[in-house]
Amino acid sequence: MxxxxxxxxxxxxxxxxxxxxxxxxxxxxxxxxxxxxxxxxxxxxxxxxxxxxxxxxxxxxxxxxxxxxxxxxxxxxxxxxxxxxxxxxxxxxxxxxxxxxxxxxxxxxxxxxxxxxxxxxxxxxxxxxxxxxxxxxxxxxxxxxxxxxxxxxxxxxxxxxxxVGNGAKMKLVVNMIMGSMMNAFSEGLVLADKSGLSPTTLLEVLDLGAIANPMFRMKGPSMVSSDFNPAFPLKHQQKDMRLALALGDENAVSMPVAAAANESFKKARSIGLGDLDFSAVYEIFKVTEPSP
Amino acid sequence: MxxxxxxxxxxxxxxxxxxxxxxxxxxxxxxxxxxxxxxxxxxxxxxxxxxxxxxxxxxxxxxxxxxxxxxxxxxxxxxxxxxxxxxxxxxxxxxxxxxxxxxxxxxxxxxxxxxxxxxxxxxxxxxxxxxxxxxxxxxxxxxxxxxxxxxxxxxxxxxxxxxVGNGAKMKLVVNMIMGSMMNAFSEGLVLADKSGLSPTTLLEVLDLGAIANPMFRMKGPSMVSSDFNPAFPLKHQQKDMRLALALGDENAVSMPVAAAANESFKKARSIGLGDLDFSAVYEIFKVTEPSP
Amino acid sequence: MxxxxxxxxxxxxxxxxxxxxxxxxxxxxxxxxxxxxxxxxxxxxxxxxxxxxxxxxxxxxxxxxxxxxxxxxxxxxxxxxxxxxxxxxxxxxxxxxxxxxxxxxxxxxxxxxxxxxxxxxxxxxxxxxxxxxxxxxxxxxxxxxxxxxxxxxxxxxxxxxxxVGNGAKMKLVVNMIMGSMMNAFSEGLVLADKSGLSPTTLLEVLDLGAIANPMFRMKGPSMVSSDFNPAFPLKHQQKDMRLALALGDENAVSMPVAAAANESFKKARSIGLGDLDFSAVYEIFKVTEPSP
Amino acid sequence: MxxxxxxxxxxxxxxxxxxxxxxxxxxxxxxxxxxxxxxxxxxxxxxxxxxxxxxxxxxxxxxxxxxxxxxxxxxxxxxxxxxxxxxxxxxxxxxxxxxxxxxxxxxxxxxxxxxxxxxxxxxxxxxxxxxxxxxxxxxxxxxxxxxxxxxxxxxxxxxxxxxVGNGAKMKLVVNMIMGSMMNAFSEGLVLADKSGLSPTTLLEVLDLGAIANPMFRMKGPSMVSSDFNPAFPLKHQQKDMRLALALGDENAVSMPVAAAANESFKKARSIGLGDLDFSAVYEIFKVTEPSP
Missing domain, CATH: 3.40.50.720 (NAD(P)-binding Rossmann-like Domain)
Known part of the structure; x- marks a missing residue:
């Protein structure tokens, strides 16, 4: 051919x-x-x-x-x-x-x-x-x-x-894991920042350890500098989370972390971040008021 | 010296x-x-x-x-x-x-x-x-x-x-991200299995992509074969999730994915998996009944 | 007529x-x-x-x-x-x-x-x-x-x-709140029990306060005695949670508590409780091992 | 005496x-x-x-x-x-x-x-x-x-x-259920509103049904009109959620709905709502952008 x-x-x-x-x-x-x-x-x-x-x-x-x-x-x-x-x-x-x-x-x-x-x-x-x-x-x-x-x-x-169908399903599973990871990563970056640690140092530490991965390496620096130029739009990531959760529903698989991540992506959509990169979910964790 | x-x-x-x-x-x-x-x-x-x-x-x-x-x-x-x-x-x-x-x-x-x-x-x-x-x-x-x-x-x-204190905090942030990732990974492995996909193929696919990381590579095969020989006991991982969430609480950082992951680790503890490896959280997602 | x-x-x-x-x-x-x-x-x-x-x-x-x-x-x-x-x-x-x-x-x-x-x-x-x-x-x-x-x-x-459609939607919203409440209630009953408090006393206390409601009053005693004779089957409640979450998705409404409740209902389905009353979600919170 | x-x-x-x-x-x-x-x-x-x-x-x-x-x-x-x-x-x-x-x-x-x-x-x-x-x-x-x-x-x-201690614990359990219910209620009110239903009608419907309770009746109308004059400050409610979750942690009780509710209260604190009434958690669910 x-x-x-x-x-x-x-x-x-x-x-x-x-x-x-x-x-x-x-x-x-x-x-x-x-x-x-x-x-x-x-x-x-x-x-x-x-x-x-x-x-x-x-x-x-x-x-x-x-x-x-x-x-x-x-x-x-x-x-x-x-x-x-x-x-x-x-x-x-x-x-x-x-x-x-x-x-x-x-x-x-x-x-x-x-x-x-x-x-x-x-x-x-x-x-x-x-x-x-x-x-x-x-x-x-x-x-x-x-x-x-x-x-x-x-x-x-x-x-x-x-x-036919298994290709779509496999991709959903992978994207679901990716979406949950992006949330875990975002929560960690904000937690570091608010706890007096440098998010950039966190990126370095992560990149040396057992959970080092290309996504953290590629997306981390741009997230820290609030650059969310879309490679994979947030609304598409959220749609994949929804479809993966629906697949779990069909098969009675409980997935609380994916469900929580999905709600955070929805929160991001609700404030107008749907067309940015999916890493823009980071924005919703930012603290805008000093804690009491 | x-x-x-x-x-x-x-x-x-x-x-x-x-x-x-x-x-x-x-x-x-x-x-x-x-x-x-x-x-x-x-x-x-x-x-x-x-x-x-x-x-x-x-x-x-x-x-x-x-x-x-x-x-x-x-x-x-x-x-x-x-x-x-x-x-x-x-x-x-x-x-x-x-x-x-x-x-x-x-x-x-x-x-x-x-x-x-x-x-x-x-x-x-x-x-x-x-x-x-x-x-x-x-x-x-x-x-x-x-x-x-x-x-x-x-x-x-x-x-x-x-x-002093920043070392402990940095480690907590890293372990919190790791714990959430382990949950995302476990949910995905069970979802694949229940959807008619091979968990082993999922491991291969993950290892080639943007979220490939040493933890998935090391833990995945043993999880699939239900080997949870403890490298990092689940109860310690859960303790770190709890402490990271407490750090977030002090600083008013909302972390829904980490919170969901923490509850799943607690669920695992509640059924006696606390002394196994933290990857044993995988066990709680297994479906024991055919879906209706 | x-x-x-x-x-x-x-x-x-x-x-x-x-x-x-x-x-x-x-x-x-x-x-x-x-x-x-x-x-x-x-x-x-x-x-x-x-x-x-x-x-x-x-x-x-x-x-x-x-x-x-x-x-x-x-x-x-x-x-x-x-x-x-x-x-x-x-x-x-x-x-x-x-x-x-x-x-x-x-x-x-x-x-x-x-x-x-x-x-x-x-x-x-x-x-x-x-x-x-x-x-x-x-x-x-x-x-x-x-x-x-x-x-x-x-x-x-x-x-x-x-x-047309608004009747269905209103019912979904009501049932979603009900499903989340049933989870909150179940978690509280198990927490009381495991903390050395009498679940039955908790029911009395609840029934006197600001959150007293017919559902807690009717379902509480039978839940405590593990009687889950179905008035509203769990699988139907879970379906309503799913549909309510889908309605939220359409409208970009983030609902983390409903999402967590839905996953718990799914967990209940996954262990074969789908045909029991929706209050059977209580069963999944039970602790089967002494905490370490 | x-x-x-x-x-x-x-x-x-x-x-x-x-x-x-x-x-x-x-x-x-x-x-x-x-x-x-x-x-x-x-x-x-x-x-x-x-x-x-x-x-x-x-x-x-x-x-x-x-x-x-x-x-x-x-x-x-x-x-x-x-x-x-x-x-x-x-x-x-x-x-x-x-x-x-x-x-x-x-x-x-x-x-x-x-x-x-x-x-x-x-x-x-x-x-x-x-x-x-x-x-x-x-x-x-x-x-x-x-x-x-x-x-x-x-x-x-x-x-x-x-x-001694059981009084404090009982109160925590009650307040935890209350906090989760307030979240369920808030999510439902926003979902109704965004789905084209009247939140006020939802309040009427709720008040006639199995989950009718004084809190919904008292707080609902003021929430709909964004009146959050503090009867019970949000930061205190969130503290009680945290303590109840800690109690659950000690006893290996997994409580995903309470955990999700706690994170939403923390989110509310993070945007400066900690001194308002705990019903102000309602504010975080509001959608500020049209869904795509």
Missing amino acids: QEVGFLGMGIMGKAMAMNLLRHGFKVHVWNRTLSKCIELKEHGAFVEETPAAVIKKCKVTIGMLSDPAAALSVVFDKGGILEEVCHGKGYIDMSTVDAETSIKIGEAVNDKGGVFLEAPVSGSKKPAEDGQLIILAAGEKALYDGVLPAFDVLGKKSFYLGE | QEVGFLGMGIMGKAMAMNLLRHGFKVHVWNRTLSKCIELKEHGAFVEETPAAVIKKCKVTIGMLSDPAAALSVVFDKGGILEEVCHGKGYIDMSTVDAETSIKIGEAVNDKGGVFLEAPVSGSKKPAEDGQLIILAAGEKALYDGVLPAFDVLGKKSFYLGE | QEVGFLGMGIMGKAMAMNLLRHGFKVHVWNRTLSKCIELKEHGAFVEETPAAVIKKCKVTIGMLSDPAAALSVVFDKGGILEEVCHGKGYIDMSTVDAETSIKIGEAVNDKGGVFLEAPVSGSKKPAEDGQLIILAAGEKALYDGVLPAFDVLGKKSFYLGE | QEVGFLGMGIMGKAMAMNLLRHGFKVHVWNRTLSKCIELKEHGAFVEETPAAVIKKCKVTIGMLSDPAAALSVVFDKGGILEEVCHGKGYIDMSTVDAETSIKIGEAVNDKGGVFLEAPVSGSKKPAEDGQLIILAAGEKALYDGVLPAFDVLGKKSFYLGE
Whole structure:
């Protein structure tokens, strides 16, 4: 497979398509706003007018859309995937959507004779640019095997997780842990500060110990300086917490820390921080009055 | 400084004293149960009968006791540090105690003309053996500077944090974040399992991403196989959560995730898991009935 | 209006229909399992074969079904309300369902020319028998005004809350507060017990003070004696907590206490208490090991 | 017993002493600021210069001080109770203090030959004025029996709870439940408001149902109109939550709802609401931004 379709030229999709081009893939791209395809075209991509046109040209097409609505739209709307998908064609949705959306898309593609893989990724802009994503694939195993050369370019590791829906679930679990950790981290930074300790020294101490991790290292300094430029918007993190809690509800798993973290993210949303980076939850712990 | 006293031959203290011996320090040791000093003696340590005897022989003495009661006992009881500490002598308490205990010990040592440093560590048995502790020192700066050759042997990095109490506080903040993370991790592992995902695959996915950290890597596999051999007992972790929350209370810092994590550790204590490793909190999230 | 239809002869529906009969209403009843209508028939009710048959006979029909699925079924399935509802007929759904279900039913009834009212109630078996329910109505105001004679028999007070969905929402808010209170109460009872105080004395003290309420008075003694005979099953209470939290999520309202209570109800479900009374959440706080 | 000493003429103490006067008791009063005794004197009280002078004149003396420090001061400071308490004299501390403070005072009084009762009350200004307090007594049973005529005037009911410390603990348990309920109530009021329901209607609905209680009835309307005139200051409520959680910690009782409520009270303190009524926790749930 050296020819691949790519739907969705947002921050993530564009970086991923560019990686494929750089590694010698022929890439047919489409985006709702076609102007976002210009840079790709300059690097050799073929620009198509509709998702259906991409599917027609390519045996395998990847989608990287912003949300479930967009992910459904490229499949079911006029000019969408269903118009051209058929036996011998595969569609891989790498968007972050809930399991239900994935399952719905998968069934529609299968009904037309095509094969489907959901493959959400862990990692944001920088790992996308560097081909360092973690790919959580589930669905048609043969399609997974076939698309591995592309996955090898896009990510540092891919997992095959079984039936459609499992990719979405795995991503939710990871993001839930991440969201709780971000809260623990924020609480600790504020506690250090209010207790007369330097948050910056705390960052140094943390980075040497058993809980040192890239997120603390990357986000810590910008949080301390109140820089919340969104890599992963808080409202999306909160949505993932909600969906993970819903998954826990289905399975009777009690998760009090995740629930508390979710409420803090909601608190952050309630004061208008939803479009900032998810690390902006830090702001809600700040003490504005001297303690009595 | 090539001669140093060492009080307390528990798991941590013994490993640390051994490291000092290996690096050419002359070490005078004491332990409540003297038999625990035998191995050290075989490696060249001088065994003393009381803490006071150690202080008398050494300009600088380190204490590594199991809890605040023991830390106070070596100072204030008969045969204790106060009987011999005087101008020109320094005592460094590396035990994990609360700020009040540190301050009380520091004042008593100062009253006798001695100098004091609290220096709790981050890291347990393995880092102690490998000289890879993180040392959080606070108190007399000159004593800190003087003891750096020993700290260089014991730890991979030491911090000087200002006035006595700050070392204890910094350690609490770090342990609070760690305790919340352990809860987030446990919730995630159980959620994965109950949602039909492999906990082992989750560990792999986590280890590749932005929240990869040594604790998840070390504890994850043993948690999945229900091995909770205590490196850091759950009841001690819970005590640190409680003390960190109390520190937050003093400073009006709201920490809902830490509070939820603390209650889960208490739940674990309530069903008899207090003496197991703190990762045993994982057990309380397990679902014992099929969801309706 | 002295003639009324009544769909659903569960615990609640039967008690309500009986009340209407006792107060001189002519009542046409239907139930999926017709045998449940026998007692009503003996008291003068007319038994019909389908929901449609009830609608055909009555200008106003009340439904009291067990869950959203049943509530939808009597409307949309074969022999359902939609087959006969038309201009001049009103349907009042008193089941506890989510806002979406109410809205869907309301729209379908309206499309056929009928008028609709949702009217969930607060109160369980005993208030239903005694005509002491609290009725939370929303939808067609004229239908509300017309059905007031029946509401006066069924409840001690009815509220008109505006557009369809508001009845469901009001009930969720009330049940959310109730669920959090039950958790606070349970935690307090266990705390008293483990602190060497008599839970029974606590019940007496509570009943004299500012937070005395019927629920503590009714449930307290049976909780202390571990009697959890279900008046309101725990799994239904937990579902209401979940739906209330979802409503909070939509509106960016952070509710940490409700979230913590929800996780405790989930914990109770996870150990198989879902079918007991919601007061069985008490069981999860019990301490099974002596504290260290 | 028709002669009684009374220490502490704060809001509560003054109302209680006035009640005793009104019911024919001879009352000897003392207050740190003597001017606060003037009104009592006009109603027939004898004003003394020190706590010791009160003890000297009366066989039984009641204390109602603002906090543990004041409660200890009237006992241990110069001119304090210990100077005159002796065999045949009894001291009853009705202040709200922790169990340790009660125990310390009790032991000191016993050492001088006197008898001691702790008797904290449930109820604030209004019940104090109306003689409708709930009295939670513990300690010397004979003293309890002897003081019952006074308790009958001060309260609507008194309980004898056993050993000193149990009164304090019982009050903590009650206040903990109350604090969690206030949070549940606040969350519900905000949720109603943001969901398009009238908070005032919610108050009406609540007042008719199973969880109707005097606190909701009294506080609800003022909360809705943002009136937080302090009857029970938020910082004191939060302190009681903290102490109740500490009691739970000692006994390994996990209390996630109380812990979440405590963090919300701390959040309220952190933004400067500590001196307002505890119902001001309502303010922290308000949403200041439209949800996305």
